[in-house]
Amino acid sequence: MSLYHFGENRTEKRLTMQKNKTPIGYKTMNRRNFLQLSSVLALESILFGSSVHASSLSSDASAFHLVIIGGGIGGATAAKYMRLLNSEVKITVIEPNKEYMFCPGSNEILPGWATVKDQTVTYTTLKNRYKVNFIHTKAEHVNYRKKQVSLENDTVLSYDKLIVSPGVSFDYGAIEGYSRELAEKSFPSAWKLDAQTLLLKKQILSLPKGGRVIISVPKSPYRCPPAPYERATFIVHMLKESNPTAKVTILDANDDFVFDNVYPYYWEKHFNFGKKNASLERVAAKDGGTIVKLNAAKKVLINSEGKEFKGDVLNIIAPEKAARFAFDNDLTEGDWCPVNYKDFSSTKHKDVYVIGDAIISDPMPKTGYVAANQARVVVQAINDELHGKQIGTPFIVNDCIAMVEQDFGMTLSEIFRYNGENKPLKARDYIPGVDKQKFQQKMLGSLAEDWQKTFRQSIFS
Numbered sequence: 001m002s003l004y005h006f007g008e009n010r011t012e013k014r015l016t017m018q019k020n021k022t023p024i025g026y027k028t029m030n031r032r033n034f035l036q037l038s039s040v041l042a043l044e045s046i047l048f049g050s051s052v053h054a055s056s057l058s059s060d061a062s063a064f065h066l067v068i069i070g071g072g073i074g075g076a077t078a079a080k081y082m083r084l085l086n087s088e089v090k091i092t093v094i095e096p097n098k099e100y101m102f103c104p105g106s107n108e109i110l111p112g113w114a115t116v117k118d119q120t121v122t123y124t125t126l127k128n129r130y131k132v133n134f135i136h137t138k139a140e141h142v143n144y145r146k147k148q149v150s151l152e153n154d155t156v157l158s159y160d161k162l163i164v165s166p167g168v169s170f171d172y173g174a175i176e177g178y179s180r181e182l183a184e185k186s187f188p189s190a191w192k193l194d195a196q197t198l199l200l201k202k203q204i205l206s207l208p209k210g211g212r213v214i215i216s217v218p219k220s221p222y223r224c225p226p227a228p229y230e231r232a233t234f235i236v237h238m239l240k241e242s243n244p245t246a247k248v249t250i251l252d253a254n255d256d257f258v259f260d261n262v263y264p265y266y267w268e269k270h271f272n273f274g275k276k277n278a279s280l281e282r283v284a285a286k287d288g289g290t291i292v293k294l295n296a297a298k299k300v301l302i303n304s305e306g307k308e309f310k311g312d313v314l315n316i317i318a319p320e321k322a323a324r325f326a327f328d329n330d331l332t333e334g335d336w337c338p339v340n341y342k343d344f345s346s347t348k349h350k351d352v353y354v355i356g357d358a359i360i361s362d363p364m365p366k367t368g369y370v371a372a373n374q375a376r377v378v379v380q381a382i383n384d385e386l387h388g389k390q391i392g393t394p395f396i397v398n399d400c401i402a403m404v405e406q407d408f409g410m411t412l413s414e415i416f417r418y419n420g421e422n423k424p425l426k427a428r429d430y431i432p433g434v435d436k437q438k439f440q441q442k443m444l445g446s447l448a449e450d451w452q453k454t455f456r457q458s459i460f461s
């Protein structure tokens with residue numbers, strides 16, 4: 001990836017792009033040369049420690065202003081990588097929370113292989129080292145005509161470009177009888193790292209002898225496709241010693257799933273999967289796995305044919321759609337946000353880009369890795385446009401990892417290429433078969449662990 005562009009002949013184009021505003025660095029040759037030099041110095045100082053130049057330049061009131069809504073994986077990556085590309089722009093992230101709970105790896109909190117603390121990251125490095133401004137409140141309304149965002153704390157911010165990465169909202173009401181209140185108190189969804197994750201852990205640890213945990217999986221698309229199967233596997237491990245007659249049942253609104261070449265292999269070997277005394281069973285959509293109703297009083301889930309499944313712990317992963325902000329601000333079509341895949345600009349509003357779980361992404365899965373790579377494509381496109389360069393044709397990589405136990409991991413790689421206007425991206429994937437050699441399983445296990453740490457650092461450090 002190129003980090004900074006000094007293309008020829010770009011001043012005029014930039015000036016036409018910025019009708020009423022002359023952003024810093026676009027005035028005269030001398031000033032531009034000075035700024036080019038200071039950009040390089042600033043970039044170097046960002047990369048190698050101090051960040052004096054970025055600090056002074058990015059606080060300039062006339063600087064090009066990139067506003068980012070959402071400081072999750074997509075938004076935080078966009079902020080950091082925009083700064084690496086360009087030390088002059090002012091970058092502001094609107095994010096209500098002061099810390100971010102990192103979901104990749106969060107299933108490991110259940111068996112105790114990771115703690116909430118391990119999964120918590122702060123914005124300190126982005127603020128101090130990369131000179132990103134954070135406003136810890138919610139964004140409420142965008143005035144696209146005036147290019148302004150109103151915040152919950154009554155501030156109004158002007159932007160030159162707006163990146164929106166607000167994640168998903170949970171459609172608890174799509175399952176009759178289920179609600180956010182029930183998810184928080186009794187039947188956790190636990191599909192972002194919060195108190196529901198800890199409630200689920202507590203419930204599993206106090207499961208009655210021979211009890212049953214049910215995980216209901218919504219129809220795709222939902223965030224992190226392999227995570228329900230990873231979670232189910234971890235829960236069986238948790239119960240193996242203390243409650244060996246307990247069962248985990250996956251009620252699945254899908255027939256196929258990612259890594260369905262590996263999980264069943266492991267389950268058959270270790271959990272008697274497919275036999276009468278299995279400690280883990282799965283009901284696929286074609287066999288009635290789609291849940292439509294909850295009878296909370298009886299702890300029963302009911303499928304579309306009226307069949308009942310009783311459990312002691314119900315982990316109902318609620319169906320998802322784009323975050324509320326996207327609906328309130330006319331960024332959606334159906335449940336998700338439409339974008340142009342060349343640069344992830346919204347098809348609905350100019351100078352607005354939407355990335356991450358909130359977009360219509362198929363064939364890209366909704367993963368953090370994909371969100372981060374979409375963020376890199378967007379900031380490169382914005383920076384290219386700023387410098388009068390033609391934007392390139394992107395390709396997005398997804399590196400997916402999952403575990404069955406600490407010493408057995410799996411990975412897959414997918415590439416999504418731009419396929420022309422109004423067309424979905426073209427996918428090519430590489431899904432390795434099951435590694436039956438112990439040392440290879442172990443190697444993939446430690447690769448998966450390292451991947452999570454490296455990925456986290458690539459955004460927040």
Ligand SMILES: Cc1cc2nc3c(=O)[nH]c(=O)nc-3n(C[C@H](O)[C@H](O)[C@H](O)COP(=O)(O)OP(=O)(O)OC[C@H]3O[C@@H](n4cnc5c(N)ncnc54)[C@H](O)[C@@H]3O)c2cc1C
Nearest residue numbers: 070072073074103104139166167191224356357367368369
């Ligand atoms: C159990 C689990 C395991 C996972 N494991 C993996 C994995 O191994 N690998 C992987 O790649 N992905 C994994 N994921 C998926 C990954 O977490 C998501 O795909 C990723 O977080 C999407 O990034 P995002 O920026 O779209 O949304 P998020 O990271 O959810 O960020 C959205 C942010 O927007 C903020 N926001 C929302 N509304 C507003 C508003 N109005 N104003 C301001 N801010 C707002 C939120 O507070 C939030 O911080 C996992 C997910 C789960 C649930």
